[in-house]
Amino acid sequence: MTPAIRSFVAGAALVAGLLGPSMARAADIVDTAVSAGQFTTLVTAVKAAGLVPTLKGKGPFTVFAPNDAAFAKLPPGTVESLLKNKAKLRAVLKYHVIPGRVKAADVAGKSLKVATVQGQPVSVDGSFGVTVNDAHVIQPDIEASNGVIHVIDTVLLPPARGKTHH
Secondary structure (H helix, E strand, O other), X not given: OOHHHHHHHHHHHHXXXXXXXXXXXXXXXXXXXXXXXXXXXXXXXHHHHOOHHHHOOOOOEEEEEEOHHHHHOOOOOHHHHHHHOHHHHHHHHHOOEEEOOOOHHHHOOXXXXXXXXXXXXXXXXXOOOOEXXXXXXXXXXXXXXXXEEEEEOOOOOOOOOOOOOO
16 A cells, blocks of 8 residues: 555544444445445446345345356356346345344354345355355455445355256
């Protein structure tokens, strides 16, 4: 970190401290995702699905947020197809959200099934890092005012109803 950047960060921290907790409060999940700059596809999808008001709501929520690289790994045309099918898009996005604020340390050393807002469970394994189904958490515990975001490297697709994830 250059001295100029270090000085800027220190100044910003000082200003945040002077403004008090009301001004320095963490942004909500949507604003945090927008400002991160690595979730443009996810943010576009959340807007298209009409889920912005929900994810700006009280929560708390835990969001497994696929970054743009995760969306890029999907077969060609998948994102465009989902954006045209609002019901399916909503189901996919809700499959990335669990109620409550769950941090990586909460699942360390555990392997469990966790109910999603979509209704079907995901498999969370905290044995070696954290995985959710086949996705790896590549950046855990990004705090938001109404929950926590975990960056994942793969888009989670809910299994067809009646099938379970292995």
